[in-house]
Amino acid sequence: MKWKGAPEFSSKDGKFKMKVRGRLEADYEKADQNTRITGFPDLSATEFRRARLGVEGILWYDYKYVFEIDFANDVVRVKDAYLQYQGFRLADNPVLFRIGNFKTFNTFQDETSDRFVDNMERAAFINAWDIDRQIGFGTMYYAKHFGLAGGVFGERAPSNQDQPLFPGFTGDEDLTLAGRAFVSPINRETNGVPQVLHFGASIRNRQSGDDQPLFQYGNNAHGADLHMTNTPVLTGRIGDEDTFWGVEGATLWGPFAFQGEYGQLDVNLPGGSFIRSNPPGAGRLASATNPFIGIPDPTFNGWYIEGSWFFGGHKTYEEDGRWGRPVVYHPLFHGSGGWGALQVIGSFDVLDQSDNEFNNAGGCRNTRLFPGSVPNSANNQLNSNSIPLCGEMQTWKVGANWFMNDYVRLMFQYSESDLSDYPFFVPQNPKLPPGKNNGFDDATIKGFGMRMQVDW
Numbered sequence: 163m164k165w166k167g168a169p170e171f172s173s174k175d176g177k178f179k180m181k182v183r184g185r186l187e188a189d190y191e192k193a194d195q196n197t198r199i200t201g202f203p204d205l206s207a208t209e210f211r212r213a214r215l216g217v218e219g220i221l222w223y224d225y226k227y228v229f230e231i232d233f234a235n236d237v238v239r240v241k242d243a244y245l246q247y248q249g250f251r252l253a254d255n256p257v258l259f260r261i262g263n264f265k266t267f268n269t270f271q272d273e274t275s276d277r278f279v280d281n282m283e284r285a286a287f288i289n290a291w292d293i294d295r296q297i298g299f300g301t302m303y304y305a306k307h308f309g310l311a312g313g314v315f316g317e318r319a320p321s322n323q324d325q326p327l328f329p330g331f332t333g334d335e336d337l338t339l340a341g342r343a344f345v346s347p348i349n350r351e352t353n354g355v356p357q358v359l360h361f362g363a364s365i366r367n368r369q370s371g372d373d374q375p376l377f378q379y380g381n382n383a384h385g386a387d388l389h390m391t392n393t394p395v396l397t398g399r400i401g402d403e404d405t406f407w408g409v410e411g412a413t414l415w416g417p418f419a420f421q422g423e424y425g426q427l428d429v430n431l432p433g434g435s436f437i438r439s440n441p442p443g444a445g446r447l448a449s450a451t452n453p454f455i456g457i458p459d460p461t462f463n464g465w466y467i468e469g470s471w472f473f474g475g476h477k478t479y480e481e482d483g484r485w486g487r488p489v490v491y492h493p494l495f496h497g498s499g500g501w502g503a504l505q506v507i508g509s510f511d512v513l514d515q516s517d518n519e520f521n522n523a524g525g526c527r528n529t530r531l532f533p534g535s536v537p538n539s540a541n542n543q544l545n546s547n548s549i550p551l552c553g554e555m556q557t558w559k560v561g562a563n564w565f566m567n568d569y570v571r572l573m574f575q576y577s578e579s580d581l582s583d584y585p586f587f588v589p590q591n592p593k594l595p596p597g598k599n600n601g602f603d604d605a606t607i608k609g610f611g612m613r614m615q616v617d618w
Contacts, residue, residue, distance in 0.1 A: 169181070177223055180217060181218055182216075182217055183215075183217065183228075185617035188613065189612065190207075191390045194609070195607050196605040196606055199602055200605050205609070210234040212232055212276065213232065213233045214230050214241060216242070225245060225249075228243065228262075241319075256303075258302040265295050266298075266340035267300065267302075267312060267340050270362060271421070272284060273342075280505065281509060281575060282573055286512075287427075287462075291427050292382065296318050298314055301313070312340065315339075315340065316335050333373055336368060338366060338369075340367075341365055342364035344410070347359055355415070355416045358479040362483060367403070367405045368403065375399050376401055376437070385581075385609070387559060387575075388609045391607060395581070397460075400454070402432040403430040409423065416476060417473065419470050427462045435452055435455075437454075438450070457523045457524065458523060462514060463512075464513045466509060470508075472504070472505050475490045490568050495567060504565075505562065511556070515552055525552070556582075560576055572613070574611075575610070575611045577609055578606055578608045579607045579608075582604070584602055
């Protein structure tokens with residue numbers, strides 16, 4: 163038996179291993195959501211951001227398994243749940259084959275576990291464009307200075323609250339193809355000082371199933387990058403297919419770390435005279451008139467830069483191209499005399515979902531709200547509900563993380579999001595001064611967040 167935050171049991175010959183794993187993240191957030199312009203209420207609230215429990219292990223040397231469930235806020239959802247074969251080797255490194263529910267191979271920050279992401283939430287474009295876990299098959303090859311990964315995916319694992327979108331229609335799910343490649347020309351440790359230089363790129367293509375909803379963008383990108391605030395930059399359900407591509411860079415030099423990413427999303431609007439509606443009209447899914455005929459396909463983009471400095475520790479870099487568990491030189495525990503480690507962070511984050519040609523052609527105004535809406539004229543957002551659609555959010559964040567030891571940290575973050583570049587709408591937003599009809603333009607969402615995190 164070994165202790166790695168929790169007991170890990172193994173047979174004497176190493177053929178079998180099993181470890182209980184999990185994490186708990188309890189948050190408090192207080193935010194001013196600029197009610198005069200947005201209409202969103204101010205916030206002072208707590209939640210369990212994540213509350214996970216699972217197991218991981220090895221079978222017969224070559225098979226790795228992971229199964230983990232999230233119980234946060236009374237929603238039970240499967241997270242990592244996969245079987246991985248790692249017995250085939252090429253040039254002394256294993257070629258990995260994985261099947262189950264796991265992350266698509268996209269972006270440096272999403273590949274990094276939330277346990278080791280520096281801010282309370284990932285960059286807005288990652289959340290806005292649903293870069294996350296899906297059920298699928300993937301293969302990976304990682305060496306000391308480069309890595310390749312690719313896979314094919316279907317739907318996400320369901321939760322206990324998921325409901326069928328179209329009753330009686332469950333035959334054709336979404337299809338996703340994803341791949342990532344990176345190089346780390348510098349990946350070494352000199353006199354105990356880690357030195358890393360990382361560059362990478364990834365791509366993802368999604369096609370919506372014939373009985374699935376069109377893709378929506380921005381529904382998980384929260385103001386001030388705090389999870390309990392509202393989502394002020396949205397589209398409706400507009401995407402029949404989309405293609406994401408992104409580039410990434412990161413460096414680690416002792417206590418200093420810097421990273422940045424740029425991503426672009428090309429969205430294909432649905433074609434044909436009719437689109438899917440809920441409930442289906444006359445027993446047919448494609449029963450609502452297509453409101454996007456003649457409207458150009460939009461392109462969205464997002465990016466971030468982030469730097470941090472450690473006092474009393476440093477970040478680590480994993481061979482599969484992501485940040486790993488930080489090292490704390492002097493952990494805080496009874497009788498140790500240590501105080502842990504302090505990390506200070508600053509970052510700037512942009513999500514731009516305001517494509518001028520798409521907006522000027524009425525793309526946002528013509529968005530239909532489904533599921534949950536009856537296909538009629540009310541689905542066309544020609545009222546105040548369309549105010550937050552298709553804008554831009556720029557967020558800056560400063561924070562500090564106190565690592566009491568390698569497995570426990572307290573997080574503190576202050577952040578502000580400036581909203582702008584919304585399309586022109588009629589009728590006017592009643593929250594804005596006369597003459598300003600552009601959505602949430604000039605609104606600022608400000609917030610402070612704290613998190614207690616422990617994992618094992």
